[in-house]
Amino acid sequence: MLKTPKLVMIPGPTPVTRSIQDQMGRETVAFGDSSFVQDYKEVLADLKELWKCSGEVFVIAGSGTLAMEMAIANITKRGDSVLICSNGFFGDRFIDMCQRKGLDVELLSAPWGTSVTAEDVEKKLAEKKYDVVTVTHVETSTGVMAPIEAIGKVVKAHGTLYVVDGVAASAGAEEYVDPMGIDVLLTCSQKAFGVAPGLAILWASTKAVEKRRSLETIPESYADFEKWLPVMHDPSKYWGTPAVNLVWALKESVRIIKEEGIAERYARHLRQADLFDGALETLGFNVAAEKAFRAPTLSVYLYPEGSAVDDATFRKILAEEGAQTAGCLGDFAGKGFRMGHMGNVDKHILVSAIAAVERTAMRCGMDIEPGKGLAVLQKGLVEEH
Numbered sequence: 001m002l003k004t005p006k007l008v009m010i011p012g013p014t015p016v017t018r019s020i021q022d023q024m025g026r027e028t029v030a031f032g033d034s035s036f037v038q039d040y041k042e043v044l045a046d047l048k049e050l051w052k053c054s055g056e057v058f059v060i061a062g063s064g065t066l067a068m069e070m071a072i073a074n075i076t077k078r079g080d081s082v083l084i085c086s087n088g089f090f091g092d093r094f095i096d097m098c099q100r101k102g103l104d105v106e107l108l109s110a111p112w113g114t115s116v117t118a119e120d121v122e123k124k125l126a127e128k129k130y131d132v133v134t135v136t137h138v139e140t141s142t143g144v145m146a147p148i149e150a151i152g153k154v155v156k157a158h159g160t161l162y163v164v165d166g167v168a169a170s171a172g173a174e175e176y177v178d179p180m181g182i183d184v185l186l187t188c189s190q191k192a193f194g195v196a197p198g199l200a201i202l203w204a205s206t207k208a209v210e211k212r213r214s215l216e217t218i219p220e221s222y223a224d225f226e227k228w229l230p231v232m233h234d235p236s237k238y239w240g241t242p243a244v245n246l247v248w249a250l251k252e253s254v255r256i257i258k259e260e261g262i263a264e265r266y267a268r269h270l271r272q273a274d275l276f277d278g279a280l281e282t283l284g285f286n287v288a289a290e291k292a293f294r295a296p297t298l299s300v301y302l303y304p305e306g307s308a309v310d311d312a313t314f315r316k317i318l319a320e321e322g323a324q325t326a327g328c329l330g331d332f333a334g335k336g337f338r339m340g341h342m343g344n345v346d347k348h349i350l351v352s353a354i355a356a357v358e359r360t361a362m363r364c365g366m367d368i369e370p371g372k373g374l375a376v377l378q379k380g381l382v383e384e385h
Contacts, residue, residue, distance in 0.1 A: 006319055009353050010326040011140045011168055011298040013190040013197055014343035016249075017256070020195055023248040031235075031242050040235035040242065043251045047201070050254070050262050051170075051185065053177035055205040058228050059250065061243040062200035064167040064188035069097055070202055070223040071163050071184040072132075074212040078102035080131040083124055083160075085116040085151070087293075089141035089329045090165070094134050106130075112142050112331045115293045118150035125158045132161045137169035138295040140338070141329040143288055145173060145295040152181035161211065167191060170201070171257060172297040172342040174266045183208040192269070192297055194256075194343035195249045256344060269296035269342060272350060275380035276341045279354050279373035283361060288332055297342035300328060302335050309364050311335070317363050323356035347381050 008015050029036050040059075047057045058070070072094070076082065081104040084094045091109075098105045108124055110116045121133065133155045138145050148164050155162040163184045166175055170185070172192030177185055182205065189199035204212075204225065212218075212225045221227065227239045235242070257265055273296040277287050280301050288300035303309045311334045315325055318337070326338040341350065354373050361368045 004320065004322040006324045007322055007349055007353055007356070009323045009339050009341070011191070011338050011340040012342075014192070014194050014340055015345060015349060016194055016196055017344045019256070020249050020252045020344075023252045024196060024245045026245060026248060028244050031238070031244055034236075036244060036247070037236045039251050040247050043247060043254060044232060044235075046254045046258065047203070050257065051175060051177050051203055052179055053185075053203045053205070055177070055203065055207075056209055056225070056229065056232060058200070058202045058204070058225070058232055059247065060200050060228060061198060061240060061246070062188075063197065064186065064191075064200065065093075066223065067167070067186035067188060067200040067202050068094065068165060069220075070200065070225075071134075071165075071186050072097050072101055072103075073218060073220040073223045074204070074215075074225045075161050075163070075184060075208050076101060076103055076132055077215055077218075079104065081106070081129070082132045082134065083108055083121070083130045085121060085133065085135045085146070086110070087115050087136060087139040087142055087144045087146060088112055090139055090167070091134075091136040094165075110144075113144065113288050113293075114290050115139075115144050115146045116151075118147060118154050121151050122154045125154065125160065129158075130160050132163060134163040134165065136165040136167075137175065138166075138173055138297050140168045140298065141300070142332070143295050143298055143300040143338070144293045145169070145289075146293075148175070148182070149180045156181035161208065168295070168297055168342075171253075171262075171265065172269045173295065177203045177205060183211075189246060189250060189253075191340075192342040193250065193253045195246065195253050198243050198246045199250060201250075253344075266296075271380075271384060272341055272345070273297070273299065275377050276339075276350060276354070278380065279377040280357065282376045283358065283368050283373040284366070285336070288336065298338060298340040300332055300336055300338050302332065304366070307366065309366065311337070314360060314364055318356060318360040321356040321359045321363075323353045350377060350381070
């Protein structure tokens with residue numbers, strides 16, 4: 001029996017298209033090679049333009065976690081006060097990072113499946129002066145999207161620095177640095193950009209860059225804006241070795257984004273997420289995130305109420321049927337699975353993924369009508385045109 005290839009449908013890494021893979025397979029050149037230097041410059045320029053950032057952008061070898069630490073390291077000093085707005089597991093990760101930095105941390109949490117709102121943040125900022133506010137745009141553990149633009153208006157009105165974790169959102173959920181009042185936006189390569197893991201990406205407003213300079217020497221080295229700015233302005237310079245082939249891969253990803261149009265890319269993610277959620281709901285699954293806060297890049301699907309489905313068994317069979325998904329975290333652990341639908345995911349992938357869920361549900365003894373979820377998805381995909 002032929003082995004069924006597995007679609008990578010976890011919240012990241014996401015499927016990598018052939019043209020992006022080809023860039024990673026190129027013969028590696030010296031990081032000072034003039035053609036590579038030019039490619040690096042173009043990537044940085046495009047990222048600033050597409051995300052409407054008049055400040056600086058950083059693309060360096062590393063993970064999204066490094067980008068999180070980089071954000072905190074460059075705009076805070078020991079004793080500063082930080083309000084962490086958390087909608088789940090990954091929002092909470094800021095707590096440890098900030099405490100290790102010696103910051104005064106306060107946590108503003110939302111129940112799992114909902115989001116902290118602009119009104120919640122306004123209330124906190126009216127009570128106390130904070131130096132920094134952090135928000136996770138899309139919370140990977142819950143499938144919730146925070147209203148970052150509305151929160152940004154509140155934060156800006158109070159003169160506070162605003163950090164947005166865009167790891168599971170950037171290039172899939174609408175983000176613009178200057179128009180949304182964001183001071184630091186951070187992400188990585190393997191989510192909605194559709195590149196393999198290995199690049200940390202960060203945008204910094206002019207206010208954030210000025211804040212870094214006001215701090216003079218900071219304890220961090222690799223994560224220091226000041227170490228990387230000369231390289232970002234002239235990639236022929238050296239601080240840490242760039243991930244040459246991944247920069248090429250990101251350049252191809254950005255080309256694809258520009259070809260699609262970033263506004264259309266955001267709209268496509270919203271359309272596809274709505275169809276995907278609808279297909280799963282038709283099969284009896286529940287979307288963990290409340291309707292008003294659902295993310296366009298990934299979803300948490302909970303098993304039907306009263307279902308006797310064993311989570312580990314379901315996800316094992318689902319992988320056998322061709323779709324690799326992730327287990328749930330925290331309050332949702334064992335109750336469902338996390339599924340990504342972001343980046344360069346096309347119709348074939350979406351249809352195959354829903355079909356795999358249907359086959360798995362039947363193998364697990366769930367009472368579903370074969371093809372019912374597919375019908376919702378297929379009808380919606382056709383109606384798009």
